[in-house]
Amino acid sequence: MSGATDGTHPRLQENHFVLEFPSLPANVAFSRYAVAAFASQLDQFTLVDIEDIRIAVSELVSNVVIHAYPDGPGPVRVEGRLREGCLEITVSDQGRGIANVEQALEPTFTTLPGERMGLGLTFARQLMDEMTVTSVPGEGTVVHLVKRPSAAPVQPPAVSS
C-alpha cells in the first residue's frame, strides 16, 4: 500500500514479536488481540483470515491455561513472524505435555469431558494452513502454525507500468 517514493518501505518485508505471560484466562483475549493486530500488518490478509488467526490463537492459549497448567498459572510464550507473505505463530508452554498427540488431534477427543468439546485443536488445524504439535510429557508443548493469505496469488503479480 505504501509508496517507495516517500522513504517508507514499498512493502512489509519481515517482522516478528515475542510475548510472554502467565496462563491466566484473561490473557486468552489479550493474546488473540495482539496476534490479530500483528497479522493485520500484512495487507493481503482478509477479515476472515484475521478471524481464523484469532480463533486459532484463542484455542491454543486456552489449551495452555486449561491443560498445560491445571494447577495454576505457568509461563506461556507466543511468537509471531511475518515472512515471505505469510504469518507463522508458535505457542509454547512448559506444562504437563500431551501423552498421545495423534489422539489429541482427533475431533471431539478431550481429556476433560463435561463442557469441553475436544474441538480446539481441530478448529486450529482447519482454520490455519499448517499446524505442527510437538510435545514431551512432563516438559511441555509447542504448537507451530502457518497462515497464508487466502487470496494470495501463487506468484507475486507482475508490476505493470
Added chain:
Amino acid sequence: MVNLEWVSTPAGPCLVAAISGELDLQTAPLLRTQIEGAWSQHPEARQLILDLSGVTFVDSSGLGAVLGRYRQCVLRGGRMALVGLQPNVRRLFELSGVLRIMEAYNSLDEALPLPREGGGRA
C-alpha cells in the same frame, strides 16, 4: 454480558438470555452460572432462548458453554433455540456441527414461541 428475561408463552415461561461480548474461556463460565441461577427461580420452565446477536467472538470454550446449556435443556425435557448469530459466530457453529442439532433463528420474534414441530430455520 448476560441479560436475563422471563417471557410468558402458551408453553409456559421462557428464559431469554441475551449474551454480549466475546465468549471464550474467561467469559463462558458466566453463561453457565447465570442461566443455572435463573432456572432455579422457575424450576417448571422448559424453554430457553439464547440471543447471541451481541456476541462478536466465539471459540470452542464458548461453543462448549452453549452446548452445555442445550444438554441441560434437553435433560429437563425442554428445548433451546439460538437467535441472531453473527456471520463469524455462525461459521464456527457450523464448523462444529452443533447447528445440525440446535434450532437457530434470525430474530427473537421468529424464535418465540418455540414451535412444537419442525426444525430450526437459518
